[in-house]
Amino acid sequence: MSASPVIPRTETQVAADLTDFISSSPSSYHATDTAAARFDSAGFTRLHEREKWSLEAGQGCYVIRDGAIIAWRTPASTVDTSGAAPGAATGAGGSSGAVPGFRVFGSHTDSPAFKLKPGNEFAVEGTRQIGVEVYGGPLLNSWLDRELALAGQLSLADGSVVLAQTPSIARIPQLAIHLDRQVNDGLTLDKQRHTTPIIGLAELAEADVIELLAASAEVDPEQVVGHDVYTIPVQTPGTFGAQEEFFASPRLDNLLSVHAGVNALIDVDAAALDSIALFAGFDHEEIGSNSRSGACGPFLADVTERIIASLFPESTRSDYLASLASSICVSSDAGHAAHPNYPERHDPHVRPRLGGGPLLKINAQQRYATDAVGTAAWSQACTAAGVEYQNFVSNNAMPCGSTIGPLTATRLGMTTVDVGPALYSMHSAREMVAISDVVSLGAAAKAFLQG
Structure with a gap:
């Protein structure tokens, strides 16, 4: 077994490590690959x-399913012949x-972006453009x-899948103020007409966008039969x-939450676990999670059931349901800090x-799943980690996501x-967080998983 990577502790170390993680994860498929490399x-x-565990x-x-990854560490205590886990705690998470x-x-x-449409490259006003769809x-x-790269996965004729990422090749240029004197009174963008990226001059075309993507993956473009590719801002993250x-x-x-969860799981002590510590990074949350790799799909249920069945061969379906009943999930996703320029929106x-x-996100309509029991568990984790947390609720006139x-x-x-962490500019091409909150979230995540 190789030595565990050093988990960053200081704000400077965390900022550098988060920069590396995000830069290596331009798409959900790259993010699972980056996380997998850390777990390896x-x-x-x-x-x-498809294999027996x-x-x-x-x-x-x-285990990886498309752009999603689930990882776990089991308690180090020996399981007795009855299937009981000695020393297991009762209550949520035990x-x-x-x-x-x-x-x-x-x-x-x-993350939100623009997704490359199939077979859609064309010349307009002497420029080469690509068709994209809002994701x-x-x-x-x-x-x-902003200068943009393209990144994602390519499927090949032989059934294999490869990751691809071009250099900065695209840009969505804004109309000059001289041609729209009222633009500062309110910018309105048509999602079809005004968000089409330019990737070159028509007269200089030597390779189409698929050829550029294939070259980045070192595969034959003739073998590319499908793609899930997105626009990516190329400016490096930084403080x-x-x-x-601050970190942008x-x-x-x-x-940010994926990074916290991956590092936290790597850092837990199996000898001190009384529950199965598990990290789940789902895909397609930004479009509703309705996919085989999204949270609405069966991925987590499949994995947790197989874990119990493998660790406890004599267990029954009832035992698995009892395990779920004594489990707890922290869903970590970005939230809004009160904005100094728009205080009335909060x-x-x-x-x-x-x-x-980090935020504790609460909503009476259950748009967030927090209840009193979950609140106590999060409070305990933050106390164990030595970090403060703060409540988040929405303005009643502005329903939350x-x-x-x-x-x-x-x-x-x-x-x-x-x-989740408190952000400014959520869903911008460049978001903003306090680096101290990144450190605190990681510490609380580790304390939660450790139990």
């Missing part, structure tokens, strides 16, 4: 869904019966006048501010701030609590 370095074993106590494993429960730290690997809910204006207290980056929603009395610690939290609670019946 920590001695985890990759499993495959033989799990052992104290083992770290992971076990009161024959099998242990799960402590799940959930997140998502995808999720990006702040459209934030994507204007800024009077004391470099694309895809903080939600690679609840007038609950004012979360950058640098105030949702997360994987309610979906996980609905599908598996786990106690679920919604949390």
